[in-house]
Amino acid sequence: MKGFQSIVGHEEIIKHMRNSIAMGKVSHSYIFAGEPGAGKKLLAKAYAMALQCEKDGTDPCMKCDSCKRAASKNHPDIIYLTHEKPNTISVEEVRTQIVEDVAIKPYYGNRKIYIIPDCEKMTAQAQNAILKTIEEPPAYAVFMLITNNIELLLPTIQSRCVRLDVKAVSDALVKEYLMEHLHVPDYQAEVDASFAQGNIGKAEAAATSSDFEALTKSALYVLKNAQNMGINELIDAVKELSADKNIIYDYLDLFQMWYRDVLMFKATREIDNLVYKQEINEIREQASERSYEGLENILDGVEKAKVRLRANANFDTVMELLFLTIRDK
DSSP: OOGGGGSSSOOHOOOHHHHHHTTTOOOOOOEESTTTTSHHHHHHHHHHHHHOOOOSSSSSSSSSHHHHHHHTOOOTTTEOOSSTTTBBEEEEEHHIIIGGGGSSOOOSSEEEEETTGGGGGHHHHHHHHHHHHSOOOOEEEEEEEESSSSSGGGGHHHHEEEEEOOOOOOOOHHHHHHHHHSSSHHHHHHHHHHHHOOHHHHHHHHTTHHHOOOOOOHHHHHHHHHHTTTTHHHHHHHHHHOOHHHHHHHHHHHHHHHHHHHHHHHHHHHHHTTTGGHHHHHHHHHHHHHHHHHHHHHHHHHHHHHHHHHTTTHHHHHHHHHHHHHHHH
């Protein structure tokens, strides 16, 4: 980790952080909100490092003792809240790790920073306990609440914090990052970036996972051969890799990417904007065989399949309906 320099995208949030340090207007409490893997924890960690840096600049210097300790998560004045139960942060954990601890002055510098990942997991009592501390914090305290679901936080907590919404990064930046840092080949980086929809964590997971590679191969096999396979054969092919419920949504995302490519090529005849550039022969063939309406119906069918599966509809029935739509030219 190299402070703000190592973060891909999120320029507006980083600019806000740097300005707050430069102008001496650091708030006592922040909420970093966004989907899992979007970069919330990375931003909070970099901000904490910058605030504690001994050089007093707007970026962490990465050379001083404070920055080195922070980078290794070994800084006495940057405290990460931990919890025993995976889905709950109890009032006792908030009291012992934050409420009682905050009364002790910083060991090292001028600030004491509390980073609370998954803060939406705090029970109502835990949220109320931290609320009192956020309302009347000591001058040296800074709280960074990280959440995948801000709606689960008390409105009173939300109103006391500066809210930083961590949004999607452009596909081009994600692709560049995968190629430069993880040495992913151009074509694969394009697929991973498009699949991740601006989420660096999701892109990294896809790029480094042999499971995702197998999933992509399986999805492409189904997409290329759907016309020649029986419905039950198609359902079995999907079932084989999607025993884990979340994987089926990844599978359907890959389907959507494919049919968007077919539709895009049909409309523009251009290859540059396609995700699956290496499959251009198959895409060209499907674009010539299918109507615009048919492709729109498939994309709509994929979206409906996701909704039905989330509503716990029967897997085989949902996939059968989708494959019937795909096979209907």
